[in-house]
Amino acid sequence: MAALMMENGQPSKTAWSAARYRAAHQIIEHGRIFADPLAVPMLGEAQADLLADAPRRAMRLFIAARTRFAEDAIAAAVRRGVRELVTLGAGLDTFAYRNPHPGLRVTEVDHPDTQAWKRKRLAETGIAIPESVRYAGVDFEKESIEIGLDGPAFFLWLGVVPYLSADGFAETLAFVAAGEGNEVAFDYAQSPERMAGARRAALEERAARVAKLGEPWLTYFEPDEIDAELRERGFTAIDDLGPSALAARYFDRPDVPPETPGGHVLHAR
Secondary structure, eight states, X not given: OOOOOOOTTSOOHHHHHHHHHHHHHHHHSXXXXXXXXXXXXXXXXXXXXXXXXXXXXXXXXXXXXXXXXXXXXXXHHHHTTOOEEEEETOTTOOGGGSOOOTTOXXXXXXXXXXXXXXXXXHHHHTOOOOTXXXXXXXXXXXXXXXXXXXXXXXXXXXXXGGGSOHHHHHHHHHHHHTSTTOEEEEXXXXXXXXXXXXXXXXXXXXXXXXXXXXXXXXXXXXXXXXXXXXXXXXXXXXXXXXHHHHHHHHSSXXXXXXXXXXXXXXXXX
């Protein structure tokens, strides 16, 4: 997997940013799309400070929708008998600490510095670490993912793919696909070149901003490309939601044209 640039002892800056979006959604939209009672405590920011500098609405709602989509897919997988969840690039995600599924073991995989900072935050806020949680610290510059799994696993892989090289994406997807019955949920972005006007300018501005943080976007996909790669690796059931489908499912907006480009979230098994 490609490396994300880190400062020693600090979490990924984009992991911090995603945590702010999740927390802001709880305050501004009252968790309407995705309810997470731990998002604000995990962040450790005063609500007044967060509201004074509220993260951008479009990205905030996309992150809420992608998390809701992924956690709905996890629930369906558990009903099918999956008992292992692996969160790749876990960042400050809180699922493991509010896991509603008895018997589901959660393995968080991330850079050791992000994990150390996260566990410090957990201790400071009094959020308990359940016995069902384990950690696999990986320096993605030097190490491959090596974790033991007991049966089919669901891989939660949000907010990571755009930051990987094409080779890094392929390497991680191969790891996910190696186990029979494994499932995965991840998000990806279409190229800004597919967009026009203000939407293209906004995406290019965001790409420039995260690049300045040392965590540039490296990889874009088109839906047919990602579908072909998944099927080549043995995935046959693929649910891919782009802007139109996300708007209809989560925001009561059936008017968004089906071919509208933008961020996608998908589940494959």
